[in-house]
Amino acid sequence: MMKIEEIVQALGLEVKCAKDCLDREVTGGYTGDLLSDVMGNSKAGYIWITRQVHQNIVAVASLKEHSAIILINSSQPTAETMDKAEAEKIPIMVSDLPAFEISGKIYNLLTANS
Numbered sequence: 001m002m003k004i005e006e007i008v009q010a011l012g013l014e015v016k017c018a019k020d021c022l023d024r025e026v027t028g029g030y031t032g033d034l035l036s037d038v039m040g041n042s043k044a045g046y047i048w049i050t051r052q053v054h055q056n057i058v059a060v061a062s063l064k065e066h067s068a069i070i071l072i073n074s075s076q077p078t079a080e081t082m083d084k085a086e087a088e089k090i091p092i093m094v095s096d097l098p099a100f101e102i103s104g105k106i107y108n109l110l111t112a113n114s
Contacts, residue, residue, distance in 0.1 A: 001025045001026060001027055001110070001113065001114070002025070002026050002109060002110060002113050003022065003023055003024065003025060003026070004021070004022045004023070004024050004026060004047070004067055004068050004091055004093075005022035005023060006109075007026060007047070007106060007109060008022060008093060010105075010109055011095065011102070011105055011106070011109075013070065013093035013094065013095055014093060014094040014095075015091060015092075015093050016071075016076075016077055016082055016085075016092045016093065016094055017077070017082045017085045017086050017091065017092050018068075018085055018086055018088075018089050018090055018091040018092065019091070020089075021068075021089045021090070021091050022068075022091055024067045024068065024091075025045060025067065026045065026046070026047045026067045026068070026106075026110065027043070027044075027045030027046060027067075028043060028045065028046045028047075028110065029046050029047045029048070029049060029103065029106050029107065029110070030042035030043075030046050030047075030048050030049070031048075031049040031050070031099050031103045032048075032049075032050065033050050033051050033052050035052070035056060035057075035060050038050075038060055038064070039060055039063065039064065042064050042066065043064070044064060044065035044066070045065065045066070045067055046064070046066050046067065047066065047067050047068050047069070047070060047106060048060075048061055048064075048066045048068070048069045048070070049069075049070045049072060049099055049102055049103055049106070050069065050070070050071065050072070050099075051071070051072055051073060051075055051099070052071075053071060053075050053076060053077050053078055053081060054078060054080075054081060055078065055080045055081045055083075055084045057069055057081065058081060058084040058085045058088055058090055058092075059084075061085075061088075061090045062088045062090060066090065067091075068090065068091040068092070068093060069085070069090060069091070069092045069093070070092075070093045070094070070095055070102060070106075071092065071093070071094045071095070072095055072097060072098055072099045072102055073095075073096070073097075073098055073099075074094060074095075074096045075094065076094065077092050077094075
């Protein structure tokens with residue numbers, strides 16, 4: 001397990017919102033853009049990697065008790081998404097990497113610290 005803050009520092013992620021919640025533990029990760037797939041297969045404590053930027057990602061992350069969301073390919077969350085994430089206390093970070101690369105890097109970080 002690692003804290004979100006450690007992952008942000010290790011990967012140079014840009015934190016967009018909920019900066020006061022970076023001390024949460026990350027227990028795993030899930031990569032996907034289909035909300036029903038993420039709802040059915042991800043777990044609490046996971047960091048979710050997606051290309052989606054609309055506010056429904058916050059609803060799913062909150063429902064599944066995810067630690068945080070990472071947006072790929074320099075995607076930027078909408079203003080509504082950031083407002084909802086702040087209210088739900090779910091950090092959203094941005095990476096310029098594609099899903100495959102950021103997923104691999106996070107996997108390596110988590111397994112090196114387990």
